[in-house]
Amino acid sequence: MTVFYNPTSIFNSLSDEVVVELSPTQILKSQVCQRSLGYYRARVKPLATPLNLVFGSALHWVVEGYIKGFIDRDQMEKQFSNEFFRLSMSGLISMAKSKTRDINEVIGKRLAKQFPEFFDNLGLRPVIIEGAFKLRIAPNTYINLVIDFVGIAERDIVFNGVVIAAKGDTVILDWKTAAAKEGALFAGIALQLTFYWEAVRLACQQLGIKEPAACGFASGLKPNVSKAESDSLSKAIWMPVQWTKRTASDVEEAFDYARVVASRIRRGEFHRTSGAAYNSPCDSQTRCDYAGLCLEGSKRGYKIPSGFTLADLV
Ligand code: SF4
Numbered sequence: 407m408t409v410f411y412n413p414t415s416i417f418n419s420l421s422d423e424v425v426v427e428l429s430p431t432q433i434l435k436s437q438v439c440q441r442s443l444g445y446y447r448a449r450v451k452p453l454a455t456p457l458n459l460v461f462g463s464a465l466h467w468v469v470e471g472y473i474k475g476f477i478d479r480d481q482m483e484k485q486f487s488n489e490f491f492r493l494s495m496s497g498l499i500s501m502a503k504s505k506t507r508d509i510n511e512v513i514g515k516r517l518a519k520q521f522p523e524f525f526d527n528l529g530l531r532p533v534i535i536e537g538a539f540k541l542r543i544a545p546n547t548y549i550n551l552v553i554d555f556v557g558i559a560e561r562d563i564v565f566n567g568v569v570i571a572a573k574g575d576t577v578i579l580d581w582k583t584a585a586a587k588e589g590a591l592f593a594g595i596a597l598q599l600t601f602y603w604e605a606v607r608l609a610c611q612q613l614g615i616k617e618p619a620a621c622g623f624a625s626g627l628k629p630n631v632s633k634a635e636s637d638s639l640s641k642a643i644w645m646p647v648q649w650t651k652r653t654a655s656d657v658e659e660a661f662d663y664a665r666v667v668a669s670r671i672r673r674g675e676f677h678r679t680s681g682a683a684y685n686s687p688c689d690s691q692t693r694c695d696y697a698g699l700c701l702e703g704s705k706r707g708y709k710i711p712s713g714f715t716l717a718d719l720v
Contacts (some may be wrong), residue, residue: 416448417705419674425546426668430598433549436667438687438694443667445696454694461510462583464490465626466554468518469581472525473535473555479522486518487511512634513642515585517626524624524644530557530577533615539605543661547668553602555579555624556615563620565649575619576610578602579647582623585630593622593648600660603652622647631713644673674705 407454420426435443468486471477490511534556541549557576563571573579580598582588587610593599599621606618625648629641670676681687687694694700702709 417676420672428549439679441676441678460493482518483515486514516642529560532557569621570649576615578621579624582625587645593650597660604657618647622649
């Protein structure tokens with residue numbers, strides 16, 4: 407039976423005096439579906455944690471551990487397995503359609519093992535690892551950021567035949583795991599890197615470093631393999647960084663967009679995104695975390711899906 411209820415606490419509008427804090431993840435969610443952003447902000451629990459998230463968290467943990475020096479290079483595989491197991495035990499996990507848990511573990515161990523050599527070859531001296539920043543984008547409106555890596559180039563970084571960062575320059579990296587390497591276009595417009603860039607630029611004097619010269623994603627590839635003994639496992643490698651830069655106008659556009667998202671939050675606008683007829687976020691392969699929980703209807707009369715109460719959602 408469908409329960410009728412108005413869960414206004416989730417989608418209430420907010421006055422100008424209330425501080426609105428965003429994150430790059432929230433801004434990306436708003437681009438997929440504004441209603442999923444409402445759930446995320448209200449900490450609605452997905453029915454299950456996606457395995458990809460568990461994988462990414464475990465890999466980030468060993469990468470951070472290696473750079474900070476609390477995990478030795480010969481312990482990377484083992485520490486990944488331990489962390490992957492620990493995080494997998496914390497609740498119901500939704501499986502990726504293409505890979506089993508075991509295959510995820512094999513891929514993660516490979517990437518963890520390769521990371522020290524990959525990192526050493528980048529020639530970067532760490533300055534900040536998992537550093538928290540806060541950007542003010544409007545009165546009472548902020549973006550909170552945690553930047554994976556800010557470092558200093560220990561030698562010139564040549565990309566596409568040009569020196570994109572000279573020795574001594576500041577660079578920013580985000581660790582990524584995906585089935586395919588990001589293209590130049592995505593690296594060039596990704597809002598996440600734009601916010602990182604501006605946060606580091608504003609803080610660089612305080613940090614005693616130069617303004618950023620380059621930024622990019624360091625991607626560990628998760629190939630689509632269905633058997634642990636597959637030859638395709640050899641494609642699980644760290645890809646060369648797709649270095650890119652940001653301009654003042656990139657930053658201006660990103661801030662403008664963040665202000666649009668913040669004002670929609672203030673107005674309590676959390677409309678569902680219908681998406682295309684095929685590949686909609688509600689039921690595509692990269693399925694929305696809130697599929698199955700998603701409220702039906704509008705502010706005039708939300709309905710909670712059959713079998714759930716509000717207490718199940720929040
Ligand atoms: S299930 Fe669909 S409409 Fe609901 S939050 Fe997710 S993407 Fe949006």
